[in-house]
Amino acid sequence: RESKGKLPRYPGLERWQLIEKMGDGAFSNVYRAKDTQGQYQQEVAIKVVRKFEMNSSQGNDHLHPDFKKTPKTVERANILKEVQIMRQLDHPNIVKLVDFHESRQYYFIILELCPGGELFHQIVRLTYFSEDLSRHVIVQVAKALEYLHEDAGVVHRDIKPENLLFYPTAFVPTKTPKPKGPEDEDKADEGEFIPGIGAGGIGTIKIADFGLSKVIWDSQTMTPCGTVGYTAPEIVKDERYSKSVDMWALGCVLYTLLCGFPPFYDESIQTLTEKVARGQYTFLSPWWDDISKSAQDLVSHLLTVDPEKRYDIKQFLNHPWIRESQEETTAAA
Ligand code: ADP
Ligand code: MG
Numbered sequence: 202r203e204s205k206g207k208l209p210r211y212p213g214l215e216r217w218q219l220i221e222k223m224g225d226g227a228f229s230n231v232y233r234a235k236d237t238q239g240q241y242q243q244e245v246a247i248k249v250v251r252k253f254e255m256n257s258s259q260g261n262d263h264l265h266p267d268f269k270k271t272p273k274t275v276e277r278a279n280i281l282k283e284v285q286i287m288r289q290l291d292h293p294n295i296v297k298l299v300d301f302h303e304s305r306q307y308y309f310i311i312l313e314l315c316p317g318g319e320l321f322h323q324i325v326r327l328t329y330f331s332e333d334l335s336r337h338v339i340v341q342v343a344k345a346l347e348y349l350h351e352d353a354g355v356v357h358r359d360i361k362p363e364n365l366l367f368y369p370t371a372f373v374p375t376k377t378p379k380p381k382g383p384e385d386e387d388k389a390d391e392g393e394f395i396p397g398i399g400a401g402g403i404g405t406i407k408i409a410d411f412g413l414s415k416v417i418w419d420s421q422t423m424t425p426c427g428t429v430g431y432t433a434p435e436i437v438k439d440e441r442y443s444k445s446v447d448m449w450a451l452g453c454v455l456y457t458l459l460c461g462f463p464p465f466y467d468e469s470i471q472t473l474t475e476k477v478a479r480g481q482y483t484f485l486s487p488w489w490d491d492i493s494k495s496a497q498d499l500v501s502h503l504l505t506v507d508p509e510k511r512y513d514i515k516q517f518l519n520h521p522w523i524r525e526s527q528e529e530t531t532a533a534a
Pocket of ligand 2: 364
């Protein structure tokens with residue numbers, strides 16, 4: 202499948218040949234691309250972010266204050282933070298950063314390609330997922346969150362089906378693809394085979410889009426960011442709360458996988474906001490009638506308004522509905 206429309210040429214991106222557009226957002230276009238120099242064997246995804254007005258205050262002194270701040274601003278610091286965070290991560294269920302550079306008008310974030318695209322489209326395609334397929338997916342998201350929350354000290358803060366991508370083939374590189382010379386031709390990439398789950402299987406799920414993510418503690422010193430000993434209790438609490446934000450989102454994703462629609466929805470943003478604030482959702486009949494009580498129990502422990510009572514990642518992974526599968530997997534192996 203080659204490109205449908207005409208693909209743009211970006212000055213500064215000559216090395217990469219764009220093949221097709223994979224996604225677009227307010228500030229970014231994402232393309233599938235390949236290395237014309239042949240150093241990277243695998244195709245990549247390139248997130249091209251327009252800079253627009255970089256620093257709203259810079260060179261705008263002659264403007265009326267109302268015009269100085271344009272909402273269409275991509276802050277340089279935010280892009281650098283996204284890249285900096287991704288650079289430190291190394292997990293099979295997280296999209297790897299391959300490279301980063303910028304031109305006058307654009308940032309180019311070069312990423313490990315997820316040829317399957319968004320999980321979102323698969324929910325739409327299949328209407329909803331079976332409990333086994335939902336478990337297969339959510340466990341992978343949870344493994345990534347466990348790594349982020351417990352090892353990397355990072356909260357993602359934007360977990361949703363559009364940011365969950367997948368790799369439909371079985372082979373998953375465990376390390377960032379390295380540039381290869383001709384002498385490496387016959388060396389296989391380091392990686393492992395992760396089984397899908399049969400004809401309806403999906404492959405390896407990977408979390409993408411660290412645009413809103415935040416470092417909550419220093420992974421070097423294993424302490425909260427800032428001066429140890431002088432950290433205020435609300436900061437320490439804030440760290441816990443921000444992790445629980447991902448757990449709520451995980452609950453929303455699991456709910457959506459199982460029935461095909463999100464737990465909270467309303468035409469009016471105001472009503473929707475109120476419903477979320479009160480945690481007002483139901484296991485709507487008839488769609489939830491045949492879904493196990495155990496799955497519902499797990500969802501309800503995530504969609505708990507009080508973040509202190511909401512399940513954390515360890516509790517999630519220890520829930521019987523999750524463990525059922527792991528016991529099966531172990532038994533099958
Ligand atoms: P935004 O901040 O605009 O949401 P994302 O990083 O989420 O940026 O990328 C936007 C979309 O581009 C994704 O939802 C997905 O469809 C596609 N995309 C992003 N990264 C990849 C990738 N590594 N492989 C395949 N598609 C990707
Ligand atoms: Mg996104």
